[in-house]
Amino acid sequence: MTVNRFVYLLDMSNVGICGMGVNKTATDQFQLRLPPGLRDRIKTYAEAHGRSMNTEIVRVLEREFPEPWGLESRVTQLLGLTQILGDASADEAVTHLKEAIYETVKGIATGRVQDVDDETREKIRERLMYWEAEEAKDDHNRQTADMDDSELDTLHKHGSTEKF
Structure with a gap:
């Protein structure tokens, strides 16, 4: 079954990662394909918690892929x-x-x-x-x-x- 995917450009330069004051010039940008409905769910959740979609996506990714400890x-x-x-x-x-x-x-x-x-x-x-x-x-x-x-x-x- 073919699934329509939305292409969403994440503008990572607007993301403040967990309030850590990220250097906006040192962030990466990339395209992300989201399955139908996921973009809307992310947007709804982010807005309900006073965050942008970018911030919400980065927050979840950082939680799931924490920085390794030295x-x-x-x-x-x-x-x-x-x-x-x-x-x-x-x-x-x-x-x-x-x-x-x-x-x-x-x-x-x-x-x-x-x-x-x-x-x-x-x-x-x-x-x-x-x-x-x-x-x-x-x-x-x-x-x-x-x-x-x-x-x-x-x-x-x-x-x-x-x-x-």
Whole structure:
């Protein structure tokens, strides 16, 4: 059976992808053949939700075809979440989860977790080192936040603020 198809030119330069402020000059345009009735259903739905057809089509496509995660960025997110979990809860289960995530990432970086290629291991090691350095800075800032100038000077000279 032959199905009549409508040709609809999607002007992707007018689409704001999920409000992310897309660079309008860097978008693609393409023709899309829609089965009978689909264009009308999309238009009706988009209008009912205050969106253009282009925005609605892109929104659905992005939901169905999400951007892949980069391993480094995902590891960074996990490490950041371990800190948030630790700060937010004293629950023993949360502490164990935090430690397991950190130990796994550290295990990948050090070679304890097997079946990880050398390039990936190196990327994870670099990301872990960066995260640990940032955590050390944050810890230092938390420890020194309420110190006066005299205490900070003593800390830098002697490594301690103890008064004796």
